[in-house]
Amino acid sequence: MANIEKKEFVCIRCPLGCNVTATLTDGEITEITGNTCPRGADYVTKELTDPRRIVTSLVRVEGGALPVVSVKTASDIPKGEMFDCAKALKETVVSAPVRIGDVVLKDVCGTGIDVVATANVEAV
Amino acid sequence: MTKDLVIIGGGPAGLAAAVAAKKAGIDDLLILERDNRLGGILNQCIHNGFGLHTFKEELTGPEYADRFIREAAELQIPYELSTMVVDLGRDGNDKIVTAMSRERGIFQIRAKSVILAMGCRERPRGALNIPGMRPAGIYTAGTAQRYVNIEGRMPGRTVVILGSGDIGLIMARRMTLEGAKVRCVAELQPYSGGLKRNIAQCLNDFDIPLLLSHTVVDIKGKERVESVTIAQVDEHLKPIPGTETEYECDTLLLSCGLLPENELSGKLGVPLSRVTGGPLVNESFETEVPGVFACGNVLHVHDLVDYVSEEAAAAGRKAAEYVTNVSESVPADDEAPLRLTGTNGVRYTVPATIRLSHMEDSQVIRFRVGSNYRNATIRVTAGDRVLLERKKNVLAPGEMEQLTLKKADLETLPAGSEIVFEIAM
Amino acid sequence: MRDVIILGGGVTGCSIARELSAYKLDLLVLEKNSDVCEGTSKANSGIVHAGYDAKPGTLKAKLNVRGNEMMGRLSEELDIPFKRNGSLVLCFEESGRATLQRLYDQGVANGVKGLEILEGDAVRALEPAVSDSVVAALHAPTGGIVCPFLLTIAMAENAAVNGAEFLLNTEATDIRVISGGYEIDTDKGTMQAKVIINAAGVHSDFFHNRVVGKEELKIIPRRGEYCLMDKNVGDLVSHTLFQLPTALGKGVLVTPTVHGNLLTGPTATDIPDGEDTATTAEGIAELTAKAALSVRSLPSRSVITSFSGIRAHEEKDDFVIGSPEGFPGFFDAAGIESPGLTCAPAIGEVLAEQVAAYLKAEKKSDFIPTRKGIPNMALAGPEERSRLIAADPRYANVICRCELVTEGEIVEAIHRPVGATTLDGVKRRTRAGMGRCQSGFCSPKVVEILARELGTDPAQIRKNNPGSEFLTGYIKEDI
The missing domain is CATH 2.60.40 (Immunoglobulin-like)
Known part of the structure; x- marks a missing residue:
């Protein structure tokens, strides 16, 4: 007997915010309902197969005008890696000055994606 | 000191207004910023999602601000930091700006035109009439955002958030990713005032429940918050007895609305809208005091900074036009x-x-x-x-x-x- | 053995300390909280009552009128804001006139000057915002408003300058009679003194009863809730408006504060726990309904904060002042509820005389009766502002936008005698955080200044008592 599962989503591709339901049969998407346009189906498919997020966070700065600098993943990483990414940044320390775009951590969690600074911090 | 144009506030609105005014030919201008750097509240908005309209790419707050800070620097727009405007008055057509800073002491500028770009502030607990004790651990979401994102400090470990405004939603994710436990977000209204993408990516991603039609009915704890009691509300937004749930936590964050900060506008006698709390303006973003313009969140609270920049640029151009007309004594029309x-x-x-x-x-x-x-x-x-x-x-x-x-x-x-x-x- | 230990650094204890600091005495004030003015004194109406409320012949009546008389000079000596704005007791029904007349007669008997009964229209001519339903009012021109924080803090500072010692964060837990005096247990060890002054507010019954060995006093903590409104509606009324009891029960007041806000309150609820300063939805609703009777249009939307205070109501309804029979050297200042703030200077005067006589203490020749307040940039004129900034540029660094409080003022508040060590301490001395944003913008900056000036880490900085730290650690510590 096939294992049928239903999952609910609110599509965020536009302000309409459709409530979209995906039906999975044995883990495969078999039906998507509730979406007004194809973007809804696309959004849900992506969320079910390869959800990704840009992570923004902070790392400590040594010798800077501020104790921390804001950072982001240079592009989106797998959603499941968000906490591991934050953990990886726990031990990261950069020295001032820091410039927007500076790589503070290469290839975070083996994603192939770098974490880069999003603010400037002057040295003091 | 005299100036053609003084811009009060060096956040997104002030920067965009200054850039536009300068490009429209006003060289004798000055930005007054109370913080020790330009960029305003964007400096603490380290999340992404800014600039999709303006730059067609997704930037963080500091990156978005930096685009304008660099443009202002390239245009050699002068600014004073750590400078607080304490009074605003009129002398004939001129505006008298009184400001203070450690470097310059107390000083006055006689300006032909002023652009108000002071931004907004958060509605505090007192204005919400939340009953209960008054211990440490109750912060507006923006204050918590400053502690976390600027100072690298945590204002709490276990958090309840009241209000589903965007800053509250963003802080739910920020606090979670920095190691706090966010127990829930309670929203008085039957709908959230925040953007849908923030509900999806700041709450749903972390399984943080959003309790619509709920509010805080009690706060316990003498020195520090120990628990917050949340109850469901009826269609008149009144708590329904018997629906209370007590959440143990050490922190309550409030994200219950923003109010334009118009104390200075009041000193000048600028009439304000009862709805927005911001000045009433005409097509040029000029208040009812000629030569005084307003833009950004001091005018009305925006959802996207892109629109702030767009509006502020228009205000900057119009202020430049006003300065030119005043200088050439173009008669005002009636x-x-x-x-x-x-x-x-x-x-x-x-x-x-x-x-x-x-x-x-x-x-x-x-x-x-x-x-x-x-x-x-x-x-x-x-x-x-x-x-x-x-x-x-x-x-x-x-x-x-x-x-x-x-x-x-x-x-x-x-x-x-x-x-x-x-x-x- | 010390000469004198005062239990409690509220307005009563600090007033007694200041008066006693004029004598050659070894004087200590014990306060369990992190600052003076942290109990009953921190949350009250700030009213300097004229003195018509108390029954003639009671201590309350005598001390009220005397305290009111003293307040003018005291506020000048201590450089604190005080305004004789006058008060009106509003009468809403013809049947209330008899009560109004009784208050008038009582006031005259107590020696209150300038009392008059005004008809409704005359009341509205004097105070246009008064509601049309008011038929008459008792006008007391000697009524006034004062800042309860600054009064208490200024008296403490002045006492300290004159040699009184303040031991904060120290809770007295028991007291016993010993040879030649008394011994007090505290959470920091035991202490002895020839004289103990019991100014322990809601806990004053405990110390009295332990000394006399029986349950003579019973303080019932009575909670009163208040709403404070924005300065932009602070000029709604200029007088303090009291109410005769109405169909809604005991009245509440509507008054400007001496800092220019509008205040309504208090409710009156007897509660079991003297530390339970919670506000309630019912209390605020009751308060709002009652206050709305006094004025044509109550600006309820302009509330910037609500709070509640605890009054130390003694069952027998009068102040207990002086030495209980058979216990020389133990002096009570107990059951001090309204009009306790008004009476505080007079209580200090009376008890200091008694204590000095008991100890045969001599007056100091070098007593300094005056104290200079913290500079106030918000109220200073242009020349004063320039002078302050020239002397110290930190007076140009605005920290609290709403109340215009500068770094210079905050630093001064921290380094004064009995200086601020907490956010609330800074707030009560400088008003940083008292404004319409309720410290949203300035609290991180004040935390930073406190940490810097006290040589500690921001994580150690508290709202008030231990356990009320603002920060719980660093980011990512718990992941």
């Missing part, structure tokens, strides 16, 4: 302006008046609606004439709406006509 009003769900419009003689070929009108609508039509009328109808799949109080009026459509209206914005179902 035409009766068109009056814009919102009704049937449209809460207000910015601008509130339009002088055709100063209007560009088209004018963006921004407004917010009072509740959620689906498949609604925004109708703009003047007397019996329908000027514009625009179908909208969805309208929400949390999202600013805009429509563009064309000058050609307005020119035939009698002077002083009322233009009404409303939602037709």
